[in-house]
Every structure is written in C-alpha cells, then in structure tokens.
Amino acid sequence: MVAQESLVEYGFRRVIITITAVLCALLEIVDTTIVNVALNDMRGNLGGTLSEVSWVITAYAIGNVIIVPMTSWLSQQFGRRNYFAASIIIFTVSSFLCGNSDNIWELVFFRFLQGCGGGALLVTAQTLITESYPPEKRGIAQAIYGLGVIVGPTLGPPLGGYIVDNYSWPYIFYINIPLGIIAALLTIEFVRSPKYAEKKAANEIDWWGIIFLAVAVGSLQYVLEKGQEEDWFNDEIIVICSVLTVLGFFFFIWRELTYKSPIVNLRVLSNGNLRVGTILSFILGFGLYGSTFIIPLYTQATLGWTATQSGMLMVPAAIVTAMMMPIVGQLLQRGVKQQYLVSIGMVLFFVYSYWGYLILTPDTGKDAFFNMLIVRGIGLGLLFVPITTLALSTLKGREIGEGAAFTGMMRQLGGSFGVAVITTFIARRNMLHRNDLVSSLDVNNPIVQQRVEGLQRTFMSKGMSPDVALQSGYKMLDFSVSKQALVMSYMDVFLYLGVMFLICVPFVLWTRSGKGKVDTSAAH
Known part of the structure; x- marks a missing residue:
C-alpha cells in the first residue's frame, strides 16, 4: 500500500x-x-x-x-x-x-x-x-x-x-x-x-503464457474480423483459427493458474467488482464500437454521404459525452451508486437505439439524427466512468494495473465482437428482407405494373427505346427493393442492440460491491 x-x-x-x-x-x-x-x-x-x-x-x-x-x-x-x-x-x-x-x-x-x-x-x-x-x-x-x-x-x-x-x-x-x-x-x-516487484530472470519469464495468449487472442481477432468476409466456418483458415482460439485459451488459463510467475494474474478476477466491470466493459465496447461503425456505414452506403459528412454527424454527440464526464465524476464523488448511473446509461442507450429503429428510411435527413445521437452521447457518458470505477474501485497496488488490463482487453474484444456480429447480421437480414420483398412483388399486380410503366415512360422521355426503357424500369425497381431491404436490416440492428442493453439493466442493479459500498472511496 x-x-x-x-x-x-x-x-x-x-x-x-x-x-x-x-x-x-x-x-x-x-x-x-x-x-x-x-x-x-x-x-x-x-x-x-x-x-x-x-x-x-x-x-x-x-x-x-x-x-x-x-x-x-x-x-x-x-x-x-x-x-x-x-x-x-x-x-x-x-x-x-x-x-x-x-x-x-x-x-x-x-x-x-x-x-x-x-x-x-x-x-x-x-x-x-x-x-x-x-x-x-x-x-x-x-x-x-x-x-x-x-x-x-x-x-x-x-x-x-x-x-x-x-x-x-x-x-x-x-x-x-x-x-x-x-x-x-x-x-x-x-x-x-x-x-x-523485482524483475524476473529470463528463465522465470512465462514464455509459454505469452505464446498461448498471442495464439488465442490473435486467432480470435482474425476470426472476428474476417469471419463474414470468408463465409465463417465454410473457410478452412477460419476453422483452423477457431480451433487455435479454443486450445490457446484452454492452455493459457491452465498455465496461468499453475505457473508461479504468470504473465497475466487471473486470480485478480476473484474480485467481484472487477468481474462485473469486465463483463460490462465488453458490453460497452460492443455498443460503443458497434454504433460508431454502423452509423457512418449507413449514411455513406445508403444515403450517399461523404466520409467527412458522416464523421461530422458524430461530433456534437461526442462533445455532449465529453461534457458529461466531469458531471458523472462529481456524482460518483458525492456517493451516487455506480449501478444506478450504469442502469440509466443503458436505458438511454436503448432509447437511442429504438429511436434509430423508428427514423431510418432510404432518405433520412441529417436533422433526424441529431437528437438521437445526443441521447447516445449522454448514455455513453453515464456508462464509461461508472463501469470503470466500479471495476477498479476495490483494487489496490499492482492489482489496479492488472484490473485495467482486463477491462481494456474486454472493451476491445467487445468492439471486435460488435463489428463482426453486426456485419454478419446485416448481411443475413438483408438477404432475408430482400427475399420477402421480392416474393411480395407480383408482376401481375396493377400497382406494380403502374410503377414499372411510370419508370418506363420516364426513361423513354430521356431518349431510350421502349424495350431498353422497360429493362431500365425493372432495374430501377430492383435497386429500390435492394435499398429498402438494406434499410430494414439496419433497423433490425438498432432494435436488437437496444434490446441487448435493456436486458442488462436488471443484472446491473442486482450487483453488489465487496463490502456493500460502491462509491469510489471503496479502494482502501
């Protein structure tokens, strides 16, 4: 001490x-x-x-x-x-x-x-x-x-x-x-x-721990980043990396619990607050990186915005989060429980996600995003600080560094899982919605026929022959269907992301600190 x-x-x-x-x-x-x-x-x-x-x-x-x-x-x-x-x-x-x-x-x-x-x-x-x-x-x-x-x-x-x-x-x-x-x-x-502590001699260094850890997390990261692109377990390298991940983590945990000078002190996870904080850090990473990934993707791929426009959309919410940080810090210092702040933050993240689900269309305007993203900014401000202080609050000495490493790794892995799951989910839901929309488009339906004829006339007025104009009309209809299917898959992502955060609220409220105190002075 x-x-x-x-x-x-x-x-x-x-x-x-x-x-x-x-x-x-x-x-x-x-x-x-x-x-x-x-x-x-x-x-x-x-x-x-x-x-x-x-x-x-x-x-x-x-x-x-x-x-x-x-x-x-x-x-x-x-x-x-x-x-x-x-x-x-x-x-x-x-x-x-x-x-x-x-x-x-x-x-x-x-x-x-x-x-x-x-x-x-x-x-x-x-x-x-x-x-x-x-x-x-x-x-x-x-x-x-x-x-x-x-x-x-x-x-x-x-x-x-x-x-x-x-x-x-x-x-x-x-x-x-x-x-x-x-x-x-x-x-x-x-x-x-x-x-x-004293430095370890070269023969005391946990080389096997380093190797098992590098193999496990390196392979896991590869699987998460490349899974959707390579069609998951239909790809030989993905299968090999998945096996390496499981074996790597198994041998890494065994090594760290039996070696006298482990490279990662897993026993620090016996601290209840750190365990809860590590899980919450994973969920925070999932939501933070997942939503930071999906909004620019949606605005660029579906709405046709530039990279700078997409990036600037996120700035006001980031400023709100920055302004929330010292306020949350003060609330914690005055004894407000971390669980309450995290729960409110998760509810606000649900509100933001559900709002996104309601407003997404193939041509949503920039103004529609503003208030929704401000709610996200407030929610993230209420999540990050309480989760981190809850995780580290009852640790002392070298345990603080070890605990910070766990929460940091889980936040990064949560982000990787978030991006991988969202990418796969969008691709699968997109196919599903497209099939549903196409199956409900009956060529003999008078409304569909009117739409195609209207498009044909539009293309003919631009100098196309009737048959080329008709083909262009069908292509235009197909493009509209594809765009609508993509928007619906983004809507699903927002809805499910919000529900995930809402489900976590009761579990957060049930957590307890080691000695019944969760304020930051608990580090004694």
Whole structure:
C-alpha cells in the first residue's frame, strides 16, 4: 500500500501526467478508426484488393489485443515509465513507417507494430491516472481518462475524412509524430514507476503464457474480423483459427493458474467488482464500437454521404459525452451508486437505439439524427466512468494495473465482437428482407405494373427505346427493393442492440460491491 500511496501526485505534476495519459489514450483510439475512411485511397495508391486493404484495420486490432493483457506484467519487468515511453516511441516510429509504406503488406506489418505499441498506451494511461489521484477522487480521474476513450472513436472518421479529402492518406499517420514525441518527453520527465516487484530472470519469464495468449487472442481477432468476409466456418483458415482460439485459451488459463510467475494474474478476477466491470466493459465496447461503425456505414452506403459528412454527424454527440464526464465524476464523488448511473446509461442507450429503429428510411435527413445521437452521447457518458470505477474501485497496488488490463482487453474484444456480429447480421437480414420483398412483388399486380410503366415512360422521355426503357424500369425497381431491404436490416440492428442493453439493466442493479459500498472511496 505504501507503494501505491507514494504514486499519488498533486498540483502541476498531476496535471502534466493527466494530460500525457489522456493524449496517449486519444492517440491510440483515434488510430483505431481514422483509417476506416482512407481504405479506398490506400487501395488505389498501394495496389491492393479490398480484402488485402482491410488487413490494415485487422493487423492493428490483433497487435492491440495481444499486448493489452500483458501490459501490467511488462510494466513490472521494465518499470512503468520505461515501458510507457518505449510504447509511445514504438507507436510513433511505426506511424512514420506506415506513412512511408511502398506496398500493402508493408503497411499491414507496420500497423501490427503500431497496434502493439498502442495497446500498452491505453491500459497504462488508465493505470497512471487511477494511481495519480487519491481514492476519493477516482471518479474524477476515470472521467478525465474517459474523455479520450469515448471521444477517440468518434473523432477518428471526421479527422481521417478531412485529411484524406484535403491532403493524402499518409498524413493520417504523420499527425501522430509530433504528438508522440511530446508525450514521450513528458513521460520520461514526469512519470514515476512503482516498486512492486523485482524483475524476473529470463528463465522465470512465462514464455509459454505469452505464446498461448498471442495464439488465442490473435486467432480470435482474425476470426472476428474476417469471419463474414470468408463465409465463417465454410473457410478452412477460419476453422483452423477457431480451433487455435479454443486450445490457446484452454492452455493459457491452465498455465496461468499453475505457473508461479504468470504473465497475466487471473486470480485478480476473484474480485467481484472487477468481474462485473469486465463483463460490462465488453458490453460497452460492443455498443460503443458497434454504433460508431454502423452509423457512418449507413449514411455513406445508403444515403450517399461523404466520409467527412458522416464523421461530422458524430461530433456534437461526442462533445455532449465529453461534457458529461466531469458531471458523472462529481456524482460518483458525492456517493451516487455506480449501478444506478450504469442502469440509466443503458436505458438511454436503448432509447437511442429504438429511436434509430423508428427514423431510418432510404432518405433520412441529417436533422433526424441529431437528437438521437445526443441521447447516445449522454448514455455513453453515464456508462464509461461508472463501469470503470466500479471495476477498479476495490483494487489496490499492482492489482489496479492488472484490473485495467482486463477491462481494456474486454472493451476491445467487445468492439471486435460488435463489428463482426453486426456485419454478419446485416448481411443475413438483408438477404432475408430482400427475399420477402421480392416474393411480395407480383408482376401481375396493377400497382406494380403502374410503377414499372411510370419508370418506363420516364426513361423513354430521356431518349431510350421502349424495350431498353422497360429493362431500365425493372432495374430501377430492383435497386429500390435492394435499398429498402438494406434499410430494414439496419433497423433490425438498432432494435436488437437496444434490446441487448435493456436486458442488462436488471443484472446491473442486482450487483453488489465487496463490502456493500460502491462509491469510489471503496479502494482502501
């Protein structure tokens, strides 16, 4: 406990450490989504297929998920300051190399390295902030950290869209370089390392734990990212990776519970609050990344918006979330239970999702999204901080870092599951709705005939011959059916996402803290 207390900072030092940690969290998360809008330009510039260029996202996510659970252990091995600074440097150098890539596979490799550096930034930033504040101010600390985590995914697409539209794709990586240099210098100067344990000798290092973990989470991430694209278990590589995932996790858990110096301390999950927080972090990741993924996809694919327009749509809600963070931090500090705030946040997320279900049409206007997204912003503000403080509230010392690693990994995996499930769901529901709509379109129905004749006349007025105009009319009708089927599948996603959050509310209200207290001062 002495080691932990000595890490509490005051005044100027705490401000600098907080700024550094939030900057690093923001850098890491923005880079998760900023490339989404630049994939077309990368493909054209580097000569890759759509399948190959999607590896630019997958490789980063795999690097991220492999390194996150190891972060606490690596901090102890090399000292937190050294490890954090090294991670920032790896991230920054990889960003430069990404921008300078000559072919698609070079870019994929450097994105993997960037993901390995970035995974450490997120968890270590959370641990740094948590330990720099006294226990009674943990709610405020998590609120500040949450700014980076919640605003980051939303900031990525508009920033990426602006850079791609006005400059060129390498600059989405180059903007990391000056920020990375500043963060590394501040870390070396101001961050202190706790003295929790002696370094392990090379023969004591849990190499098998590292290998099993890398195989398990790497394979799982591949399955989630590529499943829908490769038709799931009809693809041999997906089947092999699924088997590797199951075996990898089995042997990893066995190894960590039997080895004397495990790389991931699974026993920390005996803490009830952390267990609940880990599950809620997964659900939060599912909702946060899932909805951040689906709205730009809908507005670009169905409504024909540009990347910048789609990204800018999300900005007001992100600002609302940012404004909610300190308010929620204050509520927690005054003793409001985390369970209540999380439950209200989940209900609001349901309201947002159901609202989306009601307003989606093939030509929904920009104004229709505004209030709905504001509700999402308020909901996310009420979810992130209470979930994180609930998870870490009764941990102390080195357990804080280990707990932060679990919640961080589960949030990332939740996001990957969210995107994979939503992509598959949209594809399956789209086929289902299209078949239903086509089966109800009877060519002998007078209303259908009138529609086709009207379209034929329109095309004939543009100079087409009657038979070509008729074919164009049928094509136009088919396009309308396809578009309507796609809109209906997006509506289903919104509805089911909302119901998932609503179902969680009773379970959240039933959870209890270790000693019947759930306020942030419970870390004693």
